Amino acid sequence: MTTPTVNILALETSCDETSAAVVRNGRQVVSNVTSTQEAIHRRYGGIVPEVASREHLLTVVPVVEEAVEQAGGWEEISAIATVHGPGLAGSLLVGVNVCKALALARDLPLIGINHLEGHVYANWVIDRSTSQDQPPPEFPLLALIVSGGHSELVLMRDHGNYELVGQTRDDAAGEAFDKTARLLGLGYPGGPAIQKAAEAAAEQNDIVLPRAWLPGSDDFSFSGLKTAVLRLMSGQSDADASWIAAVAAEFQRSVVDVLVTKTVQAAQRLRVRSVALAGGVAANRPLREGLREALAIPFYCPPFWLCTDNAAMSASAAYYHFLQRDFASGDLDVQPGLRLAA
Amino acid sequence: MLLAIDTSTHYASVALHDRSALLGEHTWLARQDHTRTLLPNVKRLLQDAGCGLANLSAVAIALGPGSFNGLRVGLSTAKGLAIARGIPLVGASTLELIGREYGWQQATMSAGRGRAYRLRLSDGETPSDPASNIELIDGQVPDRVRHAGILAELGWKLLDAGRILDVARIEPMYVQPPHITESARKRHMLPSPQDAGAAGAPALELTEAGATRAGSPST
Ligand SMILES: [Zn+2]
Numbered sequence: 074m075t076t077p078t079v080n081i082l083a084l085e086t087s088c089d090e091t092s093a094a095v096v097r098n099g100r101q102v103v104s105n106v107t108s109t110q111e112a113i114h115r116r117y118g119g120i121v122p123e124v125a126s127r128e129h130l131l132t133v134v135p136v137v138e139e140a141v142e143q144a145g146g147w148e149e150i151s152a153i154a155t156v157h158g159p160g161l162a163g164s165l166l167v168g169v170n171v172c173k174a175l176a177l178a179r180d181l182p183l184i185g186i187n188h189l190e191g192h193v194y195a196n197w198v199i200d201r202s203t204s205q206d207q208p209p210p211e212f213p214l215l216a217l218i219v220s221g222g223h224s225e226l227v228l229m230r231d232h233g234n235y236e237l238v239g240q241t242r243d244d245a246a247g248e249a250f251d252k253t254a255r256l257l258g259l260g261y262p263g264g265p266a267i268q269k270a271a272e273a274a275a276e277q278n279d280i281v282l283p284r285a286w287l288p289g290s291d292d293f294s295f296s297g298l299k300t301a302v303l304r305l306m307s308g309q310s311d312a313d314a315s316w317i318a319a320v321a322a323e324f325q326r327s328v329v330d331v332l333v334t335k336t337v338q339a340a341q342r343l344r345v346r347s348v349a350l351a352g353g354v355a356a357n358r359p360l361r362e363g364l365r366e367a368l369a370i371p372f373y374c375p376p377f378w379l380c381t382d383n384a385a386m387s388a389s390a391a392y393y394h395f396l397q398r399d400f401a402s403g404d405l406d407v408q409p410g411l412r413l414a415a
Numbered sequence: 416m417l418l419a420i421d422t423s424t425h426y427a428s429v430a431l432h433d434r435s436a437l438l439g440e441h442t443w444l445a446r447q448d449h450t451r452t453l454l455p456n457v458k459r460l461l462q463d464a465g466c467g468l469a470n471l472s473a474v475a476i477a478l479g480p481g482s483f484n485g486l487r488v489g490l491s492t493a494k495g496l497a498i499a500r501g502i503p504l505v506g507a508s509t510l511e512l513i514g515r516e517y518g519w520q521q522a523t524m525s526a527g528r529g530r531a532y533r534l535r536l537s538d539g540e541t542p543s544d545p546a547s548n549i550e551l552i553d554g555q556v557p558d559r560v561r562h563a564g565i566l567a568e569l570g571w572k573l574l575d576a577g578r579i580l581d582v583a584r585i586e587p588m589y590v591q592p593p594h595i596t597e598s599a600r601k602r603h604m605l606p607s608p609q610d611a612g613a614a615g616a617p618a619l620e621l622t623e624a625g626a627t628r629a630g631s632p633s634t
Binding site for chain 2: 121124126135138162170405406
């Protein structure tokens with residue numbers, strides 16, 4: 074028996090990326106078109122919600138039309154998936170309302186996707202840049218989701234089954250990168266800026282920043298780290314480039330140490346068969362390398378082009394909803410604070 | 416078959432018109448709930464008229480001014496319908512719709528903070544560039560219910576006149592640019608006030624005249 078071909082069109086407008094993609098049978102990217110507003114928001118040092126929302130409404134049509142055209146037209150589409158949270162209300166509503174209209178007008182099922190679920194499923198998407206055989210991750214799986222708004226450890230026993238293991242008690246990992254980069258005058262977005270500065274740092278230096286281990290818990294805490302950086306800075310009168318680089322390197326080591334150690338401990342205790350990294354901070358090289366070295370079980374991390382927000386990951390996640398016939402109705406609403414697991 | 420959509424304010428309305436007659440119209444108090452309530456109302460309208468989306472030949476949209484998010488819900492839906500069926504999109508200023516329904520002396524709507532928008536028309540005809548004819552004046556005006564049947568009728572005229580909108584580029588009539596102030600922080604990505612002081616960059620907040628801000632995102 075052959076599996077019927079299922080092409081899902083997904084649209085993602087939760088933050089500052091307008092992205093549409095068509096993914097076949099949950100893993101094969103047919104098209105993936107993304108328009109980023111990063112240059113617009115950079116001058117504000119962060120995302121301005123009203124500006125983001127206005128931009129989505131201007132870019133959504135060409136992005137969707139391009140993704141559908143590359144997939145061979147509307148007749149090829151089996152279902153429409155929309156990311157309905159978490160994210161910015163004014164941004165989410167553009168994608169959700171366009172998708173509801175598409176589903177109605179093409180008489181196709183509608184699927185509501187959690188943005189974080191999408192990030193996790195970036196690990197199912199087949200990376201076209203490698204010729205290697207890429208088997209899907211095996212359950213039970215522990216996912217470390219790290220982004221500008223999230224730092225969570227989530228246990229997945231099967232598709233669509235999410236159990237919260239640990240989460241940040243204050244700042245998200247990506248938020249810590251952004252704030253620290255700003256303190257160090259390294260610019261926005263903070264993740265790539267800090268990684269770049271750290272690469273230029275000398276091997277040896279005497280800068281030490283704290284690690285919040287929170288013994289007995291799988292939770293994280295990063296706000297103390299930011300305060301420690303602030304304290305270091307106020308005690309340093311001549312903060313030259315090499316000193317800044319050393320602080321950036323130690324900051325990054327501290328975040329990576331904590332994320333890697335706590336993820337490995339939780340994976341061992343929960344006896345999972347694989348670990349997956351997800352979210353924007355998954356693009357951080359020391360974090361990817363640190364987890365790969367520390368884990369004795371299969372480790373997955375998305376290729377760089379799937380770490381930032383994109384619709385391919387959401388279309389992949391939607392396939393497993395499609396197989397369960399888990400469809401949304403016309404009254405689907407945006408949920409800015411939508412959670413993945415409790 | 417033409418579908419008209421108006422989600423400019425707390426009041427929302429949809430109508431279906433076959434060029435010779437109004438087939439149906441639903442008007443409701445949407446408050447801030449446009450995303451949740453719009454599509455079920457469109458579906459019900461089509462069902463009641465025994466009409467499928469395949470019969471749809473055009474969409475008409477109220478372009479504002481009004482609530483930024485309300486306008487975007489309507490226009491996002493209209494854009495989705497237009498590209499999925501390959502049909503034309505036409506639109507009119509919400510002030511023009513109020514003028515046609517309540518009389519041209521009444522072509523006003525609240526802009527918040529004790530101010531109002533007014534559309535000045537010389538002869539009651541659809542202006543070629545309504546946005547440039549909108550004035551901001553002092554005074555309180557009521558939030559008027561608009562019936563989308565009026566937009567539907569106008570929609571056919573705009574269609575016949577060839578005044579088709581560019582589905583990709585059309586935006587609501589925001590009238591007011593996004594207002595960026597140096598007040599409270601709006602989003603986690605932005606620094607807290609003490610960080611801002613240290614980094615020397617202002618935190619940002621957007622305010623929207625005449626509309627209640629939706630809850631701030633938790634992500
Ligand atoms: Zn994301």
